[in-house]
Amino acid sequence: MPARNHNQWSEAPSLKTGEWVDSRIYSEQEIFEEENEKIFKHVWVPVCHESELPKPYDFRTASIGREPIIICRGPDNEVRAFLNVCPHRGMLIERRPSGSFLEGQPSGNPKRITCMFHAWQFDMKGNCVYVAREKEGYQDRLCKENVGLRRLRCEVKFGGFVWVNLDDNPAQSLEEWCGKPFECLRKTLDAEPLEVFHYHKAIVDTNYKLWHDTNSEFYHDFMHYHNRVTGFNDAYFARKNEAFDNGHVVVGTFEVNYENYEGFESRAELSFPYLPPNQWYMIDLFPGFNFNLRGSALRCDIVTPLGPDKVMIEFRGLGLKKDTPEERMTRINHHNSIWGPFGRNLHEDLIGVAGQGATMRPGTEPRNILHGRHENETIHDEIGMRHYYDVWGRWMNRTPSEPDKPYTATAVAAE
Amino acid sequence: MQANGHDKTAAVRDSIYRAALALDDQRWQDWLELCAPEFHYKITSFSPEINKDMIYLQGTRKEMDNLVRMLPKHNTDHSPLHRHTSVYTIDVSEDGKTAQAVSSVVFYQNMLDGNNSHIEAGETRLFLAGRYVDTFAIEDGAAKFVDREVKLDNRRLDKGSHWPL
Known part of the structure; x- marks a missing residue:
């Protein structure tokens, strides 16, 4: 199709409802204030x-x-x-x-x-x-x-993280809230006390949900040279992308070939407990928390929304408390190689999400943001975002593709 | 300091400033030419949040060479970084073969693409601040870097960078 005029550009895409959102959910002050009240003050x-x-x-x-x-x-x-x-x-x-x-x-x-x-x-x-x-x-x-x-x-739960809920009477216990998505790593995270070795933060002019989207969709691995050369194979494309209650998503594991990136090494020697070598699990918790285990290092992202177009992301890296100094140094190097502030992947992710923020400032025209890829619920299937926004719609009583209208369940909700 | 210490401190100062210019201009190989084969580089910071000394990036000369050679394969913010460096102290060893230097360094980012080049391009922003702690081997009147620690004051690094500092 050639480039489109305004009406063509603005019309609903030829996808099912629930397979795109209206960009106003990323830019409107009123929606941001409502998210703070309705979501962040009630979740773990x-x-x-x-x-x-x-x-x-x-x-x-x-x-x-x-x-x-x-x-x-x-x-x-x-x-x-x-x-x-x-x-x-x-x-x-x-x-x-x-x-x-x-x-x-x-x-x-x-x-x-x-x-x-x-x-x-x-x-x-x-x-x-x-x-x-x-x-x-x-x-x-x-x-x-x-x-x-x-x-x-x-x-204190799931590998020693400290969880707080501002609601005195949360609808669900912490276990009920996110126990199931953690099941894939529960034994691993609870086998040994963990210890934080890395902390830095980013404040980015973008909406917090766009950062969470980047963590839960892997289609953007095309942006990362590192991930293409270390990952793109049949096992990578077969990774399952599994939705859980409450808007959470888990991306299943496969064996990463780190040595395919020139100068990088296998992480097999320092795999976390109970995991085969070089595995990569991702747990994305609604509304914006991420646990990312790549063989020898665990990363955790925590978002603090600062406005409709501003978010603080805190990045932590963790190893085993019992690490020897040599083991710890190796974990730190593995972590930093792609996830540090000077690593190969994180910079690219942040450029991507800041670029989205630049086009979705408050007052910009509403746009359709798509998440309609279906690939048998595997890694490039955008089921994670569809699931997230359906749950978001229920918390907010808004339809993500028409945020002025109350929530209505779509076929996507039943996926 | 030995009788010829003045020459040696001048050599150290010269290497620090030549390195600053090479890094400013993204002449990575020129920068590495100033480094001895056993060179080790690291970017560090202390986090009061987790009460830990942290390493944000480190590598041998070979690893840094690999890092800069791979840069064209990566998507990177194009906004150049420039640094203002002031050498504070230079201590030459008794035998005159090594030296340590401490410099203050401030990194500026001259926005090119940034978030929205129409608005931000041409603007200069403070990017990071810290110190260079350098160790040199001095031979034939030249000071070669054998170790550089970039001690950052920052833990907020926003988009970060793919480039050595």
């Missing part, structure tokens, strides 16, 4: 890994749906999460990304979470244990027993 979010707070009184800070949170390990070794907000005057309590409460802060005592503003102090269970000049100011009208922190649902 992997905010960090337990190895980032290895000792009692260690803490990490993060945020979900604009809400600042703090995760800390108590003297009982339990990891707990709270809103990082002082109940007194709404001050952000802990300002650092990580640290330890073992030492006192200028406004407070050791082993206390202290708000620097007015010196209110909390223990590792979120109890308020000190209000400065409590009786003098509040007499008997308010006491520290009534002003604890806001606790959050928190679990």
Whole structure:
């Protein structure tokens, strides 16, 4: 077909409903605000890994749906999460990304979470244990027993990741939410304690769902020279792309030939437990979390949407805690070769998703974004995105291809 | 410092600045020519988030040579990187055969394609900041890199890069 005029360009594609979306779902402020309220404040979010707070009184800070949170390990070794907000005057309590409460802060005592503003102090269970000049100011009208922190649902699971849910009464337990997609790697991830060795972040002018799409569709492997030469064979094209309840997707494994990229080496010697050599599994969790195991290194992406056209992506790399220094160095090199900020693949992925963001700024005309490839639910079948957007439509009560209309189930929903 | 230390520090400084120009101009082989056969390169950063020293990229001279030779096969942001380098200290060993140097370095990205070339091309943005920590072998009046550590201050690297820094 020759190049099209505006009407031809805008008309619905010759695909079934559910095989494309309207690009306004990537660009409208109203939809972004609604996603924060309807989705991110009700789903389980992997905010960090337990190895980032290895000792009692260690803490990490993060945020979900604009809400600042703090995760800390108590003297009982339990990891707990709270809103990082002082109940007194709404001050952000802990300002650092990580640290330890073992030492006192200028406004407070050791082993206390202290708000620097007015010196209110909390223990590792979120109890308020000190209000400065409590009786003098509040007499008997308010006491520290009534002003604890806001606790959050928190679990350590699936290889030691710390999961937080802002909803006190989530519709599903963490196990119910994503236990099934993790089944393919559960034994592997839980065989040995894991440890984070890599962290960096990207803030990209694009919608968070477009990054998640890139993680869940492999058709874009044509963009990656590395993946073409190390992967494109019959076993690669036979990899299953499996949809799970709640919008999750798992891409099955095959044996990658890393040595086919000049200068790279097999990862067979350092395979994660219970896995044959050089396997590659991908678990994509709704609405934007990714667990990517390539033989010797595990990568985890966590999105924090910052606007309809802005997302922060945190990248972590993990190995086994018991690694020798030599093993760890090898894992780091394997990880960095394609996934580091100077690696061969990640840069290409980020260019791709930033390019999409450039064409879908707020106010640009609505476009049809296709995910209609059917290849027997194998790796280049776009079932993952179809499944994701059907679930997204249900959470949002919007039809992804016509976001002004309420959700209606399509044939895609039954795939 | 020995009597001829001045010449040797000048040789070290010269190598650092020639390397900066070669890297600015993407003359990768010219850059590697300044490096000894045993050269080792790495980009590092410390993450307070995970409380770990991290390596973001590392390689031998052969591996770096391989990396730059493979660049044409990869899709890359075309926006060139330029660096401003200031040599802070040069310490020549007692025997005059080796030296260590610490330089401050700031990387600028001169946008070409970026996200939208119509808007961004021609703009210069701060890309990364850090230090070069270099070790040299000095022979016949020339200083060859045997080790370079690019110690970045950053953990936010956005799109990252395919190029050595």
